Amino acid sequence: xxxxxxxxxTELLLGEITDTNASFLASQLPMLGIDxxxxxxVGDNRARLVEVLRCAWQRSDLILITGGLGPTExxxxxxxxxxxxxxxxxxxxxxxxxxxxxFAQRAIKMPISSIKQAALIPSANVIHxxxxxxxxxxxxxxxxxxVTMPGPPREVQPxxxxxxxxxxxxxxxxAIIFSKTIKTFxxxxxxxxxxxxxxxxxxxxxxxxxxxxxxxxxxLTAKSQSQEQAEGMIAPYETSVRSILSEYIWxxxxxxxxxxxxxxxxxxxxxxxxxxxCTGGLLATTITDAxxxxxxxxxxxxxxxxxxxxxxxxxxxxxxxxxxxxxxxxAMAEAARLRLGADIxxxxxxxxxxxxxxxxxxxxxxxxxxxxxxxxxxxxxxPGDRVWMKRWVTTAALFELKKVLSALD
Amino acid sequence: xxxxxxxxxTELLLGEITDTNASFLASQLPMLGIDxxxxxxVGDNRARLVEVLRCAWQRSDLILITGGLGPTExxxxxxxxxxxxxxxxxxxxxxxxxxxxxFAQRAIKMPISSIKQAALIPSANVIHxxxxxxxxxxxxxxxxxxVTMPGPPREVQPxxxxxxxxxxxxxxxxAIIFSKTIKTFxxxxxxxxxxxxxxxxxxxxxxxxxxxxxxxxxxLTAKSQSQEQAEGMIAPYETSVRSILSEYIWxxxxxxxxxxxxxxxxxxxxxxxxxxxCTGGLLATTITDAxxxxxxxxxxxxxxxxxxxxxxxxxxxxxxxxxxxxxxxxAMAEAARLRLGADIxxxxxxxxxxxxxxxxxxxxxxxxxxxxxxxxxxxxxxPGDRVWMKRWVTTAALFELKKVLSALD
Numbered sequence: 157x158x159x160x161x162x163x164x165x166t167e168l169l170l171g172e173i174t175d176t177n178a179s180f181l182a183s184q185l186p187m188l189g190i191d192x193x194x195x196x197x198v199g200d201n202r203a204r205l206v207e208v209l210r211c212a213w214q215r216s217d218l219i220l221i222t223g224g225l226g227p228t229e230x231x232x233x234x235x236x237x238x239x240x241x242x243x244x245x246x247x248x249x250x251x252x253x254x255x256x257x258x259f260a261q262r263a264i265k266m267p268i269s270s271i272k273q274a275a276l277i278p279s280a281n282v283i284h285x286x287x288x289x290x291x292x293x294x295x296x297x298x299x300x301x302x303v304t305m306p307g308p309p310r311e312v313q314p315x316x317x318x319x320x321x322x323x324x325x326x327x328x329x330x331a332i333i334f335s336k337t338i339k340t341f342x343x344x345x346x347x348x349x350x351x352x353x354x355x356x357x358x359x360x361x362x363x364x365x366x367x368x369x370x371x372x373x374x375x376l377t378a379k380s381q382s383q384e385q386a387e388g389m390i391a392p393y394e395t396s397v398r399s400i401l402s403e404y405i406w407x408x409x410x411x412x413x414x415x416x417x418x419x420x421x422x423x424x425x426x427x428x429x430x431x432x433x434c435t436g437g438l439l440a441t442t443i444t445d446a447x448x449x450x451x452x453x454x455x456x457x458x459x460x461x462x463x464x465x466x467x468x469x470x471x472x473x474x475x476x477x478x479x480x481x482x483x484x485x486x487a488m489a490e491a492a493r494l495r496l497g498a499d500i501x502x503x504x505x506x507x508x509x510x511x512x513x514x515x516x517x518x519x520x521x522x523x524x525x526x527x528x529x530x531x532x533x534x535x536x537x538x539p540g541d542r543v544w545m546k547r548w549v550t551t552a553a554l555f556e557l558k559k560v561l562s563a564l565d
Numbered sequence: 566x567x568x569x570x571x572x573x574x575t576e577l578l579l580g581e582i583t584d585t586n587a588s589f590l591a592s593q594l595p596m597l598g599i600d601x602x603x604x605x606x607v608g609d610n611r612a613r614l615v616e617v618l619r620c621a622w623q624r625s626d627l628i629l630i631t632g633g634l635g636p637t638e639x640x641x642x643x644x645x646x647x648x649x650x651x652x653x654x655x656x657x658x659x660x661x662x663x664x665x666x667x668f669a670q671r672a673i674k675m676p677i678s679s680i681k682q683a684a685l686i687p688s689a690n691v692i693h694x695x696x697x698x699x700x701x702x703x704x705x706x707x708x709x710x711x712v713t714m715p716g717p718p719r720e721v722q723p724x725x726x727x728x729x730x731x732x733x734x735x736x737x738x739x740a741i742i743f744s745k746t747i748k749t750f751x752x753x754x755x756x757x758x759x760x761x762x763x764x765x766x767x768x769x770x771x772x773x774x775x776x777x778x779x780x781x782x783x784x785l786t787a788k789s790q791s792q793e794q795a796e797g798m799i800a801p802y803e804t805s806v807r808s809i810l811s812e813y814i815w816x817x818x819x820x821x822x823x824x825x826x827x828x829x830x831x832x833x834x835x836x837x838x839x840x841x842x843c844t845g846g847l848l849a850t851t852i853t854d855a856x857x858x859x860x861x862x863x864x865x866x867x868x869x870x871x872x873x874x875x876x877x878x879x880x881x882x883x884x885x886x887x888x889x890x891x892x893x894x895x896a897m898a899e900a901a902r903l904r905l906g907a908d909i910x911x912x913x914x915x916x917x918x919x920x921x922x923x924x925x926x927x928x929x930x931x932x933x934x935x936x937x938x939x940x941x942x943x944x945x946x947x948p949g950d951r952v953w954m955k956r957w958v959t960t961a962a963l964f965e966l967k968k969v970l971s972a973l974d
Contacts, residue, residue, distance in 0.1 A: 169601045171592025172775075176583055178606070183580025192578045193613060197587070197604035204602060211620075366581075429873075436858070437849025440867040444845025445952055455873030457866055458849040464838075464864030464905050496873050543854055 157328060159185055159192045160216035162208055164223035164233050165307055166199040177222040177305075177312050184316065186333040188324060189379070190218060200224060205236035213240060217300055218324070223307035225290035227270040233304055234275055234293070241297065243277035251282060251291060258289050283319045287311040294323065301327070333379050334386035338397055339411060340404040341371035341555040348372050351400050361390050363397070370413060370551050371406070406558050413554040414446040420561040421452040421500075428557075429498035431457040431468060431488040433505040434521055438546045439553055454496040459488065459505075469495050481505065485524030485533040493526050501526040502557055504549050506538075519545050523553045525560050532560075566737060568594055568601045569625035571617055573632035573642050574716055575608040586631040586714075586721050593725065595742040597733060598788070599627060609633060614645035622649060626709055627733075632716035634699035636679040642713055643684055643702070650706065652686035660691060660700060667698050692728045696720040703732065710736070742788050743795035747806055748820060749813040750780035750964040757781050760809050770799050772806070779822060779960050780815070815967050822963040823855040829970040830861040830909075837966075838907035840866040840877060840897040842914040843930055847955045848962055863905040868897065868914075878904050890914065894933030894942040902935050910935040911966055913958050915947075928954050932962045934969050941969075 161182060163175045178195045185192050194216065198208045205224070212219045224233030238245045252274035259266040273290050276282065283292030283303070288311045295302040303320055305312045340348065345367045349356065352374065355363045361378035376393050378386040398405060407416050421428055432439045440456035443449055459465040462475045469491035474484045485505050493501030506521030519538040524531070534556050538545045570591065572584045587604045594601050603625065607617045614633070621628045633642030647654045661683035668675040682699050685691065692701030692712070697720045704711040712729055714721045749757065754776045758765065761783065764772045770787035785802050789795040807814060816825050830837055841848045849865035852858055868874040871884045878900035883893045894914050902910030915930030928947040933940070943965050947954045 168588070169591055169604065170595055171588045171590070174583060174585055174588040175604075179577070179580045179583040181580070182578055186579060193608070193610075195578065195584075195606035199602065201602075208603075430867075435850070436853025437846040437851075437865055437867070438853075440846025440869075441844070441850050441955065442846075444847075444867070444869060444955070447951065449845070450869055453869045455867050455869045455876075456846055458839075458846070458853075458864050460849075460853060460859055460862045460864045461905070467864075467904050467906075495876055496870070497876075542856065546850065546853070 157190050157218065158216045159190045159218040159220065160194040160212045161192065161196075162212060162219065162221045163195070163197045164200065164205060164221060165197075166201075166230070168197040168223075169199045176309055177307070180309065180313065181220050181222070181316070184321065186377075187335065188321075188328060189331040189333055190324075190328065200230040200232055202232045202236055202239070205232055206239050209236055209240040213298075213300060213302075219300070219302040221302065221304045222312055223305075225273065225292070225304060225306045227267060227273055227289070229269075231272075234272070234277075237280075237293070237295065237302065237304070238277050241277065241279060241295075243279060245275040245277055247271060247274050248276045248282070249274075251276065254291075255289050283315060285311055286314055286318070292319070294320075331379050331381060332383060332386065333377060334383055334390070335375055335377045336387075336390050336394060337409050338374045338376070338394065338401075338405055339368075339371055339407045340374065340401055341406055341413075341551060342404045343372065343401070345372050348374070348401065348404075352397060355393060355396060358393070361386075361393055363393065369547060371555070374401075403559070406555055412446075413551060413558065414442050414449075417443070417554050417558050417561065418446040418449060418452065420558065422448070424561065424564060426499040426561070426564075427452050427454050427497075428500050428502065429454040429456065429492040429496035430501065431459055431465075431470075431492035431503045432553075433459045433465070433488070433503070435504045435546050435550050435553070436460060438550045439502070439504060442550050442554065454498040457492055457495070468492070481520075481522050482533040482535075485522035486526060486531040487524075489524035489526035490531060493528065499528060500557070500560075502553055504553050506549070521545075521549050521552075523549070523556050525556060527560055527564065566599050566627065567625045568599045568627040568629065569603040569621045570601065570605075571621060571628065571630045572604070572606045573609065573614060573630060574606075575610075575639070577606040577632075578608045585718055586716070589718065589722065590629050590631070590725070593730065595786075596744070597730075597737060598740040598742055599733075599737060609639040609641055611641045611645055611648070614641055615648050618645055618649040622707075622709060622711075628709070628711040630711065630713045631721055634682065634701070634713060634715045636676060636682055636698070638678075640681075643681070643686075646689075646702070646704065646711065646713070647686050650686065650688060650704075652688060654684040654686055656680060656683050657685045657691070658683075660685065663700075664698050692724060694720055695723055695727070701728070703729075740788050740790060741792060741795065742786060743792055743799070744784055744786040745796075745799050745803060746818050747783045747785070747803065747810075747814055748777075748780055748816045749783065749810055750815055750822075750960060751813045752781065752810070754781050757783070757810065757813075761806060764802060764805060767802070770795075770802055772802065778956060780964070783810075812968070815964055821855075822960060822967065823851050823858075826852070826963050826967050826970065827855040827858060827861065829967065831857070833970065833973060835908040835970070835973075836861050836863050836906075837909050837911065838863040838865065838901040838905035839911045839913075840868055840874075840879075840901035841912065841962075842868045842874070842897070844913045844955050844959050844962070845869060847959045848911070848913060851959050851963065863907040866901055866904070877901070890929075890931050891942040891944075894931035895935060895940040896933075898933035898935035899940060902937065908937060909966070909969075911962055913962050915958070930954075930958050930961075932958070932965050934965060936969055936973065 279297045280293040280295045290306040293304040364375045366373045376390045378389040380386040437458045457468045488503035489501035503524035523534045688706045689702040689704045699715040702713040775782045785799045787795040787798040846867045866877045897912035898910035912933035932943045
């Protein structure tokens with residue numbers, strides 16, 4: 157089973173947009189046990205599109221195409237497939253009526269050009285599009301399957317999940333590939349690799365280590381005949397990873413730190429307030445990206461100046477005393493907690509960006525946490541530019557908060 | 566001049582990363598007057614890589630390749646090019662010494678595998694890599710040019726700008742394409758298209774309208790023999806666009822709103838403080854993404870609860886009075902300004918996310934601005950999900966602040 161992805165659109169060749177459809181579709185194939193061999197991008201040019209399709213039809217069993225299904229003259233995917241297969245396009249009356257209904261619902265007059273979206277070739281079946289007027293095609297011929305989808309990712313993804321994935325699953329019942337990702341923070345990649353080195357040589361499941369924006373991820377991947385079997389193969393490896401890296405693990409798969417922290421706060425009925433200096437608002441906005449944050453997040457103070465720290469209730473004497481950065485971080489967390497009537501206060505402070513201290517580029521940052529019973533300050537070194545450092549410290553603060561919340565009874 | 570881009574790496578075919586190198590390189594070619602016809606992604610597989618290269622060598626004059634230049638066995642771009650061209654790889658002593666020096670500087674022992682990065686074929690010249698150990702290749706043969714670059718974007722982009730772009734410029738002196746982008750906010754795309762409709766039919770320069778995260782962009786593109794000529798062709802069109810859309814324009818080309826606002830504040834010697842409710846910290850973190858923000862940004866208050874608004878100095882009576890949202894926005898802006906001793910206060914308040922008010926999904930937002938001489942509150946409707954709304958209101962707040970700052974004498 158050799159698969160190929162083709163993305164159609166001149167805007168891809170002009171570099172106006174990045175082809176996220178191809179990476180989305182590519183990420184979906186391993187769990188189906190389908191090997192992807194080729195991805196290509198081609199412009200809205202009929203001759204070149206036909207050439208790419210001919211090549212794909214020769215070398216691949218499954219061809220996934222996005223783009224070129226719009227109503228304008230530039231949209232040539234349907235025409236190119238018809239030419240490549242030597243079939244004729246015909247307007248399908250039911251499809252035409254459906255498209256007319258979509259326009260009627262939107263109270264817009266249907267442009268004449270939209271009729272071409274109702275065209276089919278004999279080998280094609282319609283794939284329903286819940287998000288737009290362009291239906292997809294499912295083409296089967298000569299032991300090959302060719303699937304067309306529209307270009308906009310917000311149309312591609314629902315169409316893939318609802319219509320195409322189930323059909324492909326039904327059709328190909330080969331070995332599947334199943335993955336589980338374990339997310340860690342606090343140890344660098346080489347240290348993690350050394351700790352789990354005995355597991356890295358396993359052939360099935362495999363273990364791979366990736367450095368990501370929110371820490372180091374470990375991905376266990378099993379190839380097997382069924383999902384259950386794959387999960388069973390992965391389980392003992394996951395147990396090993398968990399026992400080796402226990403306190404550094406904060407989540408799995410689709411978890412993000414802000415929702416992990418949000419669930420813990422909700423579960424324990426605790427509220428949160430923050431005072432952030434070097435993260436400049438990124439910690440607050442990350443927390444409020446989690447749905448339901450208003451139930452536990454009281455608010456945040458972005459103390460980007462010393463006046464602000466004092467105005468927010470931090471002892472002015474701490475500010476003039478550069479050695480007292482531990483106390484400063486704790487005082488900021490406490491002031492946020494008290495000022496906003498929250499159960500837990502978190503702070504970030506340090507020197508960001510291109511500033512220097514004693515001739516050295518500095519990114520020494522303290523994260524303060526005050527859970528009303530105890531106060532702590534965690535020191536970290538963060539090299540890199542300002543925007544990167546903001547992100548890293550925000551991740552570290554949420555991770556430290558997660559640890560504190562998990563330990564609370 | 567037909568160009569082609571090839572991106573090498575199995576991680577692209579697994580959907581683990583999105584190919585931003587291809588869109589970066591694609592975006593660079595129009596201004597050189599080079600037509601890009603093909604982009605493809607291929608895995609770390611020698612046979613398939615050779616096949617893609619053979620095909621490219623037949624159909625294209627300029628082939629740009631990224632990826633597969635690392636030191637491991639998986640990295641096969643050099644080997645595949647040598648095979649495709651029927652040339653032999655040989656270790657180049659100068660190159661070997663240079664790579665050894667990079668390791669010496671980092672005080673790391675050079676792994677034996679890294680020697681292969683010093684390999685060349687007779688048709689290849691070295692392209693210097695300032696960001697890593699893998700040099701690029703500039704291959705010329707049979708009236709074709711083939712260029713290899715490493716995979717990491719942070720190595721590709723400097724190598725392109727410093728080494729490859731100048732050589733390509735020198736080589737191809739055909740017609741160039743030059744673009745200028747004018748950025749607006751406050752009018753929807755169809756309204757802009759209607760206002761500039763008379764300019765949209767122009768063939769050279771062309772005018773195109775794009776909806777982006779920070780508003781509507783208008784791009785003027787001229788095809789000409791020289792940059793000066795192209796600029797001259799664009800100038801009168803830019804004047805027209807500026808006179809039609811004047812108050813909605815906030816920047817050009819690489820401008821972002823936070824630096825436009827930052828420059829205005831610096832120029833006028835004014836400081837800024839904010840109190841944000843529905844944007845949840847995104848306004849503060851966007852402001853602090855601009856380098857130098859600490860000189861004008863005093864701080865921000867993320868008032869995610871009513872207690873927080875009161876604690877920050879907003880009159881409690883305003884909170885219980887739902888009709889007084891205009892006054893609330895103004896009071897928040899004033900409280901931020903006074904509390905943090907700033908010249909200008911900005912606020913955002915409204916109902917975010919999935920909440921409802923009187924049975925309707927609400928996203929009515931007010932932006933408050935207090936410049937110490939006058940107060941205003943600007944109302945806006947923001948449909949869409951919470952994260953999207955946060956972004957849109959943040960953009961609107963910076964745009965409104967930009968208008969106020971521009972009008973100040």
